[in-house]
Each structure stands twice: as C-alpha cells, then as structure tokens.
Amino acid sequence: MPAVSTARLEARISPELQKMLKRAAEIQGRTLTDFVVTAVQDAAQRAIEQAEIIRLSLADQQLFAEVLLSPPKPGPALKRAMARHDKLARAE
Numbered sequence: 769m770p771a772v773s774t775a776r777l778e779a780r781i782s783p784e785l786q787k788m789l790k791r792a793a794e795i796q797g798r799t800l801t802d803f804v805v806t807a808v809q810d811a812a813q814r815a816i817e818q819a820e821i822i823r824l825s826l827a828d829q830q831l832f833a834e835v836l837l838s839p840p841k842p843g844p845a846l847k848r849a850m851a852r853h854d855k856l857a858r859a860e
Contacts (some may be wrong), residue, residue, distance in 0.1 A: 789803060789804060
C-alpha cells in the first residue's frame, strides 16, 4: 500500500474538555483522534458551506424572481454569442 501523507495538528485544551472528548469517542467506539478529526472536519465543512451560500434581501429575492420570469431582451453581444454557438453546434 502507498504511504498516506498526513499533517499534524496540536491544540491545548482543558483537562475537562479532553475528558469529555474521550468519553464521547468511547461512546461511539472510536479513537480520540478519529472522533476529533471527524468533528473538526464536519465543523469546517459547515463553515465553508455557510460562507458560500448566497444570502439575498427580500428586495433582491423579488428582483431575482422578476428577472427570471421576465428576462430582458438579448443585447447585441448575447445575439453574437448565440450565433457563434449555433454555428459551432451545426459544425459538429
């Protein structure tokens, strides 16, 4: 099997927190390291997802819906792009 590359992370925590983490890991039948890594990974994923979610005000939501329901007429640049696309699509 190929060697797996890993990185080390250290954290200073209170003895009470360490005891709680060990207990939680034991309850789940996991090692302390596995428990902590999984918990941190889940928290990181949630933080990233929350940061990447687009949040719109009510006015922005209404404007977005209106544009979807009644899009503006294509401008010259979009018409040229559509013509190029059609030409390329026919060539295939």
